[in-house]
Structures are given as structure tokens and as C-alpha cells.
Amino acid sequence: MPFEAARMTRVHPSPSSVAAAKARELRESGVKVLDLTVGEPDFDTPDNVKAAGIAAIERGDTKYTAVNGTTALRRAIIDRLRRVTGIEYTDAEISVGSGAKHVIFTALMATLSPGDEVLIPAPYWVSYPDMVVLNDGTPVIVRCPIADDFKLTPARLREGLTDRTRWLILNAPSNPTGAVYSRDELAALAAVLEEFPDVLVLTDEIYDEVFLGEGRCVGLLEVAPQLRDRVLLVNGVSKTYAMTGWRLGYCAGPKPLVSAINKLQSHMSSCPSSISQAAAAEALSGDQSFVATAAKQYRARRDLVVDRINAIDGLRALAGDGAFYVFIDCSGVIGRRTPDGTVIDGDDAFVGYLLEHARVATITGSAYGLSPFFRVSFATDEATLSAAMDAIADAVRSLTD
Known part of the structure; x- marks a missing residue:
């Protein structure tokens, strides 16, 4: 006997939740993952x-x-x-x-x-x-x-x-x-x-x-x-x-x-x-000082990510003026091969490669209705962002034409 209503066959679990769950599973198994999937501030709620x-x-x-x-x-x-x-x-x-x-x-x-x-x-x-x-x-x-x-x-x-x-x-x-x-x-x-x-x-x-x-x-x-x-x-x-x-x-x-x-x-x-x-x-x-303080830190993090991504051959990022995400064009790496010979045939494959090879968790652009892109969240500390950008750069350099 089926338990789900017919309407449930028309929808899928939230891709962002799925990506975050994969990163969490790896961490719980002892693998260090640089998680750039989660769309929530890393700050604490104001006092x-x-x-x-x-x-x-x-x-x-x-x-x-x-x-x-x-x-x-x-x-x-x-x-x-x-x-x-x-x-x-x-x-x-x-x-x-x-x-x-x-x-x-x-x-x-x-x-x-x-x-x-x-x-x-x-x-x-x-x-x-x-x-x-x-x-x-x-x-x-x-x-x-x-x-x-x-x-x-x-x-x-x-x-x-x-x-x-x-x-x-x-x-x-x-x-x-x-x-x-x-x-x-x-x-x-x-x-x-x-x-x-x-x-x-x-x-x-x-x-x-x-x-x-x-x-x-x-x-x-x-x-x-x-x-x-x-x-x-x-x-x-x-x-x-x-x-x-x-x-x-x-x-x-x-x-x-x-x-x-x-x-x-x-x-x-x-x-x-x-x-x-x-x-x-x-x-x-109440007091709104937290809003300006947080925005200042987000701005610095955005600039860090955009500058670093645009220095990687095959990737391109625009600096959006709001939220805490960068949606990165990865069309320049499509068709390249991973060290084991696998062809990167789309953003899903590239995001999977980043997770397996670089241990950086991101979300594929197809989840947002536009490929070939992937999304990173910069709602995390600059040390994590810098390490993630290093790992992504190394992973892209490991690709061959």
C-alpha cells in the first residue's frame, strides 16, 4: 500500500537541504568538509x-x-x-x-x-x-x-x-x-x-x-x-x-x-x-546596529569569494549587491577531465567533483533552474571561505583538457 499521496510524485526534496545533509553525513563520518551550502547567518541572534x-x-x-x-x-x-x-x-x-x-x-x-x-x-x-x-x-x-x-x-x-x-x-x-x-x-x-x-x-x-x-x-x-x-x-x-x-x-x-x-x-x-x-x-x-555590522562583514566575504573565484581559470562570478550567495558560472570547466579520467559533463558533475576531490560542499545550478552554475554561501567565517577557495582552485587546476 502506498503511503504518499499522488501529489508527492510531482515534487522532490529541497536540493539545498539534500546538499547540506550530504556534507553533514561526511563530517559525521570523520571527513573534514568545507560546507558552503547553508543559507543562514553564522552570527548569533542579537542579545x-x-x-x-x-x-x-x-x-x-x-x-x-x-x-x-x-x-x-x-x-x-x-x-x-x-x-x-x-x-x-x-x-x-x-x-x-x-x-x-x-x-x-x-x-x-x-x-x-x-x-x-x-x-x-x-x-x-x-x-x-x-x-x-x-x-x-x-x-x-x-x-x-x-x-x-x-x-x-x-x-x-x-x-x-x-x-x-x-x-x-x-x-x-x-x-x-x-x-x-x-x-x-x-x-x-x-x-x-x-x-x-x-x-x-x-x-x-x-x-x-x-x-x-x-x-x-x-x-x-x-x-x-x-x-x-x-x-x-x-x-x-x-x-x-x-x-x-x-x-x-x-x-x-x-x-x-x-x-x-x-x-x-x-x-x-x-x-x-x-x-x-x-x-x-x-x-x-529595537536597536538595528547588528544589521549594519553584519552587512559590513558580508560585504568583505563577498569580495573575497568573487575575487578568488574570478582568478580561477574556467570560473566566473558576479558580485551581487544583496543576500550572502555567489552564483558561479562553471561553463569554462565543462568538458574537462578529472584526475581519474571522468569528464565533467555539467554543473552536477562539477559540484560532485568538488565534494569528492576538494571536500568543498556547494549546490548545483540545476537546483536553481539555470546551468551550468553552482552556488556558494559566504555566510561563514573568512578562514573557511579562504580555505574553500584554495581547495576549489586546486581542484580546477587538477582538471585536464
Whole structure:
């Protein structure tokens, strides 16, 4: 008797989780692995945020909360969005969940019907297509090449939109590329979207404060507030405040959409952890010095990785302005042979070679919908990054034509 529902045959385990698990298995067997797979800050949660969680426990705030979060957290979210976007949201336009991933999944579940299409620019975060499929939608992948800095262009957006398009998912800063859109680029995309008034837009802005460029990161709604009634802005505290384990994400959007999300939430988990909500409220409204300090260190790490990779024959990397990843073009090593004579026939093979030969764990570009590339995370210390770059350089030098 099969235990899985038929829908489970259409999806696969998260490639990033699989890659991290392989690295962990090697480490547990005694093999030293330089792990560049994990997309979470290596910093500890700021002390003021931890203290807020501890205080919530000590004063007994350990019960169910409202489905859409505590009053304090909703107010902190609304205040932050007003500062960032200039848009005033109400309580009824806010939902909170157990991480941004949970919020996105619930939003898709609340809105997709069989035949609905979701436009997903590639490279994409690995879970988007599977989330769409699990909720009866059809992912429509739009390839965004390195020549366009991995960004969606107005022409490609228009080409991908149809009368069946339900959502566009726009992730910026991007996982896996770190790509960030300028005001002009966002305005150009908004102009196309105005021609398709029935298309909803999910802006995944989980890395918006992990910004490594000049000034600050700008989101779609800040540039195009006229789209407010069909944009669901998704964010959280995991990446910005090193709170991945606290599992707290949120969204803001049109009241009917958020109401549907909250209805599902009421049946799925009732509410996120009350303790995590207290910590998240402090993270969003308290001292923000950690954000700038972390960004400064990420910037130095990015520069280290990009400089070292671009010095390796056959590899090429762009310096993204956000997140903590580098998406590396490995087309220059495809066709070369490993020391045992195996031909590197794609990015999957190259990533496997790096793990076996160099003991460096990375993630293949095919997992993100674009080959031949591979992703490294620089959310780790510079000593590990330097050692990993040395090992990758040695591994590439060992290849023959």
C-alpha cells in the first residue's frame, strides 16, 4: 500500500537541504568538509532579541496568540513597512507564519487552482516551483541569463505572461545570485504589470536588509505604490537578524488575500510561537546596529569569494549587491577531465567533483533552474571561505583538457 499521496510524485526534496545533509553525513563520518551550502547567518541572534524571547517566557507569554500575530508584532511590522515603503498597512492586511517559507506556501495554497500559472524567474529559490506544483499550479520558468545580471527584463516578463498567469514571484535580493533591482528596473517591470491587471505579485524580500551595495535596497512597492492592491510583500527575521531557528515570517497585502491566508493559518498551526513573536517584535523595532555590522562583514566575504573565484581559470562570478550567495558560472570547466579520467559533463558533475576531490560542499545550478552554475554561501567565517577557495582552485587546476 502506498503511503504518499499522488501529489508527492510531482515534487522532490529541497536540493539545498539534500546538499547540506550530504556534507553533514561526511563530517559525521570523520571527513573534514568545507560546507558552503547553508543559507543562514553564522552570527548569533542579537542579545536584545534573545532577551525579549527570554522575557516572554518568564512573564508567561507562552499561550496561543491571535492567528495574525500579537498586537506588538503587528505594530512592529506595520511601523517597519511604513518606514521602508511609505505605505500604511492595517492589522487586517498583516499575517504572520512560521517562517517566510510557510507564509509563501500558505499564500499559494489560498490562491491557486488547477491550470493557474506562476511566473518564476530563474535562477530561483529551490522551493518556489515545488510549492506551486503542490498547490495545483503550473510553474512557468523564465530564464534570466548572466548577461542580464540574472534579472528579469520587461521583455521576458511580457513574453511569459498569459491569461492564465495568477502570480509573478519576484525575489530580490535574490537567492541564489544576490541580484538587486534598481528603481528604474523595477519601474519598467511595473509598467508591464500594469498591462496585466489580474496578475498578483509576490515580492519575497527576505534578504532586503542583507544589502551590500550603496544606499539601501529598494522594493517594488516603494517604486510602484499603484500596485499595492495586488502585491503580497513577504519578509521575515531569519536572515537579517540571524534568527533562522526562531521560525518567524510575515506578509502584508490586500485584505481579502491576507484574510484567506489567515483562514488557512487558523487550521494549519493556529499561530506561530508566541516566544518567537516577542523576539521578532524586538528585532524589528529595537536597536538595528547588528544589521549594519553584519552587512559590513558580508560585504568583505563577498569580495573575497568573487575575487578568488574570478582568478580561477574556467570560473566566473558576479558580485551581487544583496543576500550572502555567489552564483558561479562553471561553463569554462565543462568538458574537462578529472584526475581519474571522468569528464565533467555539467554543473552536477562539477559540484560532485568538488565534494569528492576538494571536500568543498556547494549546490548545483540545476537546483536553481539555470546551468551550468553552482552556488556558494559566504555566510561563514573568512578562514573557511579562504580555505574553500584554495581547495576549489586546486581542484580546477587538477582538471585536464
